[in-house]
Amino acid sequence: MNEVLILGEVRAGSLDKHTLELLNIGKNLASDLDGGLFVVLIGDGLLAAAKEALSYGPDKVFKVEHALLNNFNADFWLESLEQAVKQINPKILLMSHSFIGMELGPRLACRLDTRLTTDCIDLSINPARGPGEDGLLLRTKPVSGGNAISVFKCQGVPQMATLRANVYKPAKTADSQGEIVDMAPEIDESIVRVESLEIVKEDVIALDKADVVIAGGAGLGDEDGFEILEDLTRVLNKSFNNVMIGCSRVAVDKGWISPDHQVGLTGTIISPDIYVAVGISGAIQHLVGMVQSKKIIAINPDSGCNMFKVADYGVVEDYETIIPLLAKKLEELS
Amino acid sequence: MKKIRIIVCAKQIPDPEAPLSDVSVDAENKEIVVDAPQVINPFDENALEAAIQLKEDTDAKITVLSMGKKVSDTVLRKTLAAGADELILLEDNAFEKLDSHSVACVLADAIRKIDKYDLVLTGRQAGDWDSGQVGLILGEMLSLPCISLARDIRIADGSVAVKKTHPEGYERVRARMPALVTVSNEVGELRYISRTRMLKMLRGAASISSWNSEDFDVACESLMKAEVVELLSPSDMGRDCRFIEGATADEQAEKLAAVFMELR
Ligand SMILES: Cc1cc2nc3c(=O)[nH]c(=O)nc-3n(C[C@H](O)[C@H](O)[C@H](O)COP(=O)(O)OP(=O)(O)OC[C@H]3O[C@@H](n4cnc5c(N)ncnc54)[C@H](O)[C@@H]3O)c2cc1C
Ligand SMILES: Nc1ncnc2c1ncn2[C@@H]1O[C@H](COP(=O)(O)O)[C@@H](O)[C@H]1O
Numbered sequence: 001m002n003e004v005l006i007l008g009e010v011r012a013g014s015l016d017k018h019t020l021e022l023l024n025i026g027k028n029l030a031s032d033l034d035g036g037l038f039v040v041l042i043g044d045g046l047l048a049a050a051k052e053a054l055s056y057g058p059d060k061v062f063k064v065e066h067a068l069l070n071n072f073n074a075d076f077w078l079e080s081l082e083q084a085v086k087q088i089n090p091k092i093l094l095m096s097h098s099f100i101g102m103e104l105g106p107r108l109a110c111r112l113d114t115r116l117t118t119d120c121i122d123l124s125i126n127p128a129r130g131p132g133e134d135g136l137l138l139r140t141k142p143v144s145g146g147n148a149i150s151v152f153k154c155q156g157v158p159q160m161a162t163l164r165a166n167v168y169k170p171a172k173t174a175d176s177q178g179e180i181v182d183m184a185p186e187i188d189e190s191i192v193r194v195e196s197l198e199i200v201k202e203d204v205i206a207l208d209k210a211d212v213v214i215a216g217g218a219g220l221g222d223e224d225g226f227e228i229l230e231d232l233t234r235v236l237n238k239s240f241n242n243v244m245i246g247c248s249r250v251a252v253d254k255g256w257i258s259p260d261h262q263v264g265l266t267g268t269i270i271s272p273d274i275y276v277a278v279g280i281s282g283a284i285q286h287l288v289g290m291v292q293s294k295k296i297i298a299i300n301p302d303s304g305c306n307m308f309k310v311a312d313y314g315v316v317e318d319y320e321t322i323i324p325l326l327a328k329k330l331e332e333l334s
Numbered sequence: 335m336k337k338i339r340i341i342v343c344a345k346q347i348p349d350p351e352a353p354l355s356d357v358s359v360d361a362e363n364k365e366i367v368v369d370a371p372q373v374i375n376p377f378d379e380n381a382l383e384a385a386i387q388l389k390e391d392t393d394a395k396i397t398v399l400s401m402g403k404k405v406s407d408t409v410l411r412k413t414l415a416a417g418a419d420e421l422i423l424l425e426d427n428a429f430e431k432l433d434s435h436s437v438a439c440v441l442a443d444a445i446r447k448i449d450k451y452d453l454v455l456t457g458r459q460a461g462d463w464d465s466g467q468v469g470l471i472l473g474e475m476l477s478l479p480c481i482s483l484a485r486d487i488r489i490a491d492g493s494v495a496v497k498k499t500h501p502e503g504y505e506r507v508r509a510r511m512p513a514l515v516t517v518s519n520e521v522g523e524l525r526y527i528s529r530t531r532m533l534k535m536l537r538g539a540a541s542i543s544s545w546n547s548e549d550f551d552v553a554c555e556s557l558m559k560a561e562v563v564e565l566l567s568p569s570d571m572g573r574d575c576r577f578i579e580g581a582t583a584d585e586q587a588e589k590l591a592a593v594f595m596e597l598r
Contacts, residue, residue, distance in 0.1 A: 074480070099501050103482050106434070106467035110474040115435055115558075118466050126563075138563060143463045145350055147357040148366050150463075151564040154433065193479035194509045197495075202503030239598050253519050259485075259499060266459065266519075274597055283351050285461070291571045295597055297590070298575070306354055313593055314575045315586055325587035333595055 002035025003059075005090035005158070007081065009100055010041060010049040018096040020170030022163055023056045025123055026094055027171060029137075032125045035091060038062065040084050042077055044070040050180045057174030062088065064183045071199075074103050075192045080185035082111050087183070090158050092137055094123070097162040105162045114156030117141055121167045126153065137161065145265055146288035166208070166269060204260040205244055207268045212236055212276075215246030215263055215290070216256075219279020219300060219319065223256040228320065229278060232327045238334040240274075246290075248280045264289035278319045282306030299323070338394040338489065338511075339451040340385045342418065343441055343468070344378035346400060346409050350461030351376075364565040366462075372409050377457025379524035381517035384487045385455055386417040386525065392489060395419045397448065401440050403430035407542055414542075415527045415535035422448075426547040426554075433560040438471035443552040444545065445476060452511040453494060458483055458518050463560070473514030481507055485520030 006026045009016040023039070030037040036059035041049055046063045053061045064084050068076050081104060085093060093108075095101035097119045109116035117139035128135030137159035139152045207213065214229045214236070226245065233243045247261045263270060265285040275293035280286060282298075282305055290296070291310050298311035299319050308314045315322055352370035360367050374382075385396045398413045401424035410421055424444050432440070445454060454476070456469030473480035485504060486497040494513050497504045499520065547554050578593070580586035 074482075099499075102466060103470065106470040107474050107480065109467070110435065110438070110471040115433060116467060119464065141464075142568065144357065144366050144368075145461060145464065146568055147354070147368075148359045149566040149568055150364075150562050151566075153561045153563050155558070194481055194507050194513075197506040197508055199500055199505045200497075200503045204502055236594070239594070249519055253523050255522070259518075259520055265464065274594075284354060284357075285350070287571060296573065297593070303577075308575045308577075309354075310571050310573055311575045312573055313590070314577045315590055316577065317583060317586060321583045322587055322590070325584055326590050329587050329591035330594060333591055 001089050001091055002033045003038050003088070003090040004030040004033065004035060004092040004094065005038040005040055005085065005088055007093070007095040007101070007104070008039045008041045008049070008053055009096060009098060010043055010046065013048060015049055015052050016096070017170060018098060018163075018165045020056065021165070021168040022094050022096060023058065023171035025163060025168045027057070029092060029123060029125060033091060033135075036060065038088060038090060040064060040081070040088070042069055042080055054176045054178050054180060055173045056171045057176055057178065059178045061178060061180050062183050063180055064185055066185050066187060068187055068189070069185070072100055073192065073196060074107070075194060076187055078104055078107050078111070079187050079191055081108060083185050084183055085112065085158065093158040093160045095162045097164050101162040105160065109160050112158070114158060114160055115154035116160040116162070117152050117154065118162045119164050120161045121164050123161055123163070142288065145284035147284050164269070202258060202260070204258070207244055207246060207261065207263065208270050210242045210244040210270065210272045212240045212243040212274045213246040213263070213270065213272045213290075213293075214243065214276045214278065215248065215280060216251055216278045217248035217280030218250040218254070219281075220251065220256070225279070225319070226257055228323050232323055235327045235330045235334065239330070246270075246275075248286050277307050277311070278323065280307055282308075282310065338388070338392050338453065340388060340394055340396045340453045340455060341445060341448065341451050342378065342382050342385050342396060342398050342413070343454070343456040343472070344382065344398050344400050344410065344413060345375045345457070345460045345462075346372050346402060346405055347375050347460060347462040349373045359565055359567045361565055361567070364562045366565070372406055374409060374412060375457050375460045375462075377459055377461075377517060377519060380519050380521050381455040381457050382413055382416060382418060383524045384484070384517050384521045388487065388489055389417060397422060399424065399441060399444055401425075401429055401437065401444070403427055408536060411535050411540060411542075412527065412532065414540050415532050416524055420541040421543070423542065423544045425544055428547055428554045428557060431559045433558050434465050434467040435471055436557040436559075438468050438475055439557060440552050441468070441472050442475040444550055447550040453489070454478065454512070454514045456514070456516050458516045469514065469516035476514065479509035479513040481509060481513065482516045483518045484515045485518055487515060487517075487521065
């Protein structure tokens with residue numbers, strides 16, 4: 001029972017990229033513990049994904065399949081995962097800090113009477129040999145929006161954490177000697193307490209795929225501000241690929257734009273080639289979402305605002321003046 | 335129709351939006367020092383706003399629960415000014431620096447004492463430790479249907495109907511009450527409270543009770559503190575900003591356009 005178990009996620013039939021990141025960190029932890037690396041997959045019709053998981057070299061891939069697990073339903077998935085984890089009894093259980101992990105993590109930790117640390121950026125083993133060393137998982141996590149980095153230690157079995165996306169490199173394929181193990185969860189309709197009526201698909205954008213992001217915040221003043229930014233993206237599209245609109249949380253709160261555009265701690269964490277912050281003050285929860293951008297350009301009439309501290313280029317000016325002029329100049333140049 | 339009882343869990347934290355210069359890390363004592371006033375966690379304000387909107391449509395009573403070693407009623411009175419009916423402060427030395435599971439334990443015990451309720455609302459995450467766990471753990475402890483990341487909440491016929499955030503848009507879900515819902519910012523900011531109303535609420539008599547561990551059945555011996563092994567400053571994010579100047583905005587725009595062309 002020195003095993004590291006990771007919850008893999010499957011997207012359109014193949015493993016999610018962040019699952020590969022988990023596989024990488026999981027492998028390191030397993031080798032530090034001299035234990036095995038296990039993967040658990042939940043869903044229906046998982047054979048191809050399980051084979052794919054095996055190609056990254058884990059010792060076992062548990063395939064938890066059931067017709068009711070076809071789409072993510074927290075009640076069914078939680079029950080199935082709980083059953084699987086109790087059977088596998090790993091020392092460490094890791095999930096992505098994803099939509100699924102954020103929901104299942106805390107609920108499962110409660111059911112297993114253990115402690116979870118969410119949104120970790122690093123994980124390591126406190127060795128078990130010397131004094132004060134206990135073999136527990138050390139969980140490194142940004143706190144207070146990113147104002148500090150805390151290393152937590154918790155009691156409980158399994159040791160549980162969710163991992164922030166895009167921090168660890170994805171695993172590379174490895175020799176696969178592992179096996180696929182089938183598990184049949186005992187679930188039925190009666191355990192569902194939250195009924196899913198409908199998934200309303202919206203035109204969501206994949207902000208992490210953008211090369212250039214033009215982001216607007218409270219400083220835009222109203223919804224129409226985003227139209228001015230749209231005009232700029234149209235021009236930039238002639239010179240750059242994948243130009244997208246981002247925003248701060250306040251813009252979402254005010255209902256000016258949909259949440260898939262939100263950059264930051266509770267939005268998307270991105271690192272495009274160019275990030276243009278328009279009317280965004282630079283609160284820490286926003287900064288953590290974009291400071292890794294290669295070049296940062298800030299537009300804000302307040303020369304003292306935080307955004308300028310992390311920017312490469314700054315324009316101290318009202319956006320309504322500068323953005324249309326910029327679009328015009330770019331039009332002439334491209 | 336019967337009166338609906340809504341419980342909103344609200345945490346008092348140092349202003350998470352304080353400027354970076356007002357925040358420092360005391361590595362020695364493993365503490366974050368924030369030179370800013372205490373506020374209500376922003377997502378809890380969203381949760382309260384959702385509750386008040388429900389109260390506008392149905393006959394509802396809103397109880398705000400806040401837990402800590404010491405909770406300031408001056409900070410929390412804002413909830414009453416906004417439209418909550420009652421404030422219960424859970425204060426005890428034993429409630430200091432608890433881990434998420436233990437926080438949920440205390441809240442669950444307090445809610446069990448309240449006994450009759452239909453809806454428990456929490457924020458999706460508290461801005462001090464950014465844990466995002468207490469709500470869902472609480473729901474599990476109380477054996478309630480759990481719905482996370484709500485952006486719209488309605489109640490009808492003993493059920494709660496929620497639009498919850500989904501990677502592809504949103505999901506419409508429904509559960510029988512009592513239920514637990516964690517609230518995201520999309521439900522909207524807490525309504526504006528006029529200065530006069532706020533002042534009146536700060537001075538006047540209000541329905542505020544304070545419970546310590548003896549006032550309700552809380553298993554103090556099982557509570558655990560969060561163990562911080564180390565607290566570090568984040569790596570420096572600062573860059574040297576080149577300000578683009580110009581006699582006119584037109585000139586600035588021209589220079590900025592040149593920057594884009596360079597970066598191409
Ligand atoms: C737990 C938690 C999680 C959070 N998660 C996120 C997150 O994921 N993403 C996020 O963004 N925030 C997040 N926040 C909120 C964050 O703390 C800030 O409140 C938010 O980022 C501020 O948005 P803003 O910069 O648009 O607004 P403000 O701080 O109000 O700044 C507006 C800026 O616009 C400028 N301005 C005004 N007029 C103009 C003009 N005419 N032209 C140009 N500029 C102008 C002003 O000078 C000001 O700097 C979170 C907060 C908490 C507590
Ligand atoms: N001490 C507390 N008192 C009241 N509510 C709390 C407390 N701690 C957490 N909560 C609630 O749980 C939510 C999630 O908190 P957390 O898991 O700490 O990020 C918060 O948004 C609050 O609604």
